Amino acid sequence: MRRIFAVIAVVMAAMCAIAQTPQDVMRQVAAKINGSSGLSGNFKVTYPGNSVNGSFKISGRKSQIDIAGMGRQWYDGRTLWNANPRTREVTVVIPTADELAEANPLAYLDNYASRYNIYFSSRKDASRYLVLLNPKRAGNMDVKAIEVAVNKKTMLPERLVIRMNNDSRSSVTFTGVATGRKFNADEFVFPAAAYKDYETIDLR
16 A cells, blocks of 8 residues: 555656646756856857857846857946947947847846746647747837747756747847856956957947
């Protein structure tokens, strides 16, 4: 009899582990991202007619984004610097939510619980949870919906598919994501000495 109860207990525990809600998934994603001292990795953004590759370093709300051939961005939690090698200009802004998401795609997931209604996508993927985020307020960041593909083993996002209000779509694929990184604070501040020949456009 005890053996039967033990088997039942194991089965019930397994069922509880499997029966995740989309809210459970997003809580675990947020815990992985926010609980890490730092994240680094690579990404590819694909949008109509084009694609770009880049790399990122993230620590809390701070980020450094390097986009191949297009420049580098630093965000110290308040100020965003964008260095463009083609125009040799550095633009300085206090970013809006839209600008911050452009600088750091993972920023789309900030405050997800208050900003989005959360569902599982109708599409299925054996190795990933597919979570659909619908903005609670029309026009929120000009986003109509975001599908987040979460690796079931790491509980880290592997892909975002972003549908805008004009129905255009873009996707961000993350690879080589490492957690537990340690970064110096100055890695998220624009190194002015290295860009002395760039014109500064201060829009703060």
